Amino acid sequence: MFFKAYFINFGFLGDTLPALLPQVYVAYDPVSAKDLPNGKTRIRQRIDFLMILPNLKRVIIEIDGKHHYAREDGRADTKRYAEMVRVDRELRLRGYEVYRFGGAEFYNDQNTPEDNAVSVVKDFFTALFKQHEIL
Template sequence: MKDSLPKESPGQQNLFWYYHHANWDSLSNLPALLPEIWLHWGPKTLRERGVHAMQNLRMDFLMLLPGTRRVVLEVDGMQHYTRNGGTEPDSARYAATMAGDRDLKLRGYEVFRFGHDELRDRDRARPLLAGFFDTLLDRPPAGPSRV
């Protein structure tokens, strides 16, 4: 699964790395963290609806938690809110990202977004991810770990 992560996204790689290393001893009891998941994919649908119909349907990560909870984790880089290689703000692109969020939420998914800069540096990302996953998984803070 690690190989499916984009090489140009250290933030996504660090999130995936942290989850697996912090939980190494209990991974079999935790929800899988699935990277690069498509909500729906079908060539016929793509032809009928056009190439942009699928743009908001790929999730950076999906977790299926107990009680039918479906959690989407997104790591947003500049491509979510800029154009021209990150040199200009793009409110239309940001609006498309937010429309994708709304669509997922209306389909019953919980969506959590991280800014790429929050996760780019592994050491700085650790406390943020530790607190997030402890709260998400409703468990006490982890003790010493293998990270």
Template sequence: MDFLLLAPDRSRIVIEVDGVQHYGRENPPDEKGRVTYTASPQLYSEMVAEDRRLRLAGYEIYRFGGWELTRPQGEQTLTDFFTELLKRHKKPTA
């Protein structure tokens, strides 16, 4: 869990930022020293199993791929997301 938010409506929100280590295993460096990754069905399965466990425990989970946040639109992506999230989880009036 990268971030846990406790919303005004008492919702528990988990934010995950997934880098390649969430779904791939590191390969040895190539002849130029570059490191690559190979997709790992086991790592992916462990990640989604944890998502299910948290959801059943009452958490909302939102995942971001690290790549999408490093793009030029990354800041806007976060701004739009949190704007919508806060609209959804306003403090109850009653």
């Protein structure tokens, strides 16, 4: 839904539309391996979407379901949440902008999830593209 809504809203930008790459693995720079625990040479983190803007700014977009912050029984999992925000900090320190959407943003009783996605995506990317002078 998110991917489709992106093109519905911004396809008019044609060749200047920044690519929105789904399901990308971000490999951490081996140069920083000495700082990683247990002698690892790099960490792999799968992200929902990666976008590289014309100014070479890297943007990560995550769509979070409850598995990002809750156990299977639906109760909050503070360790899982803490790990998620720790990884976000590391990504930001490596130059990425990180934006998270709660999956529930796309569901309400008034509209279909697809209609909500079009609206949420339009608002977000309009603001992001203005900030980076794409619009």
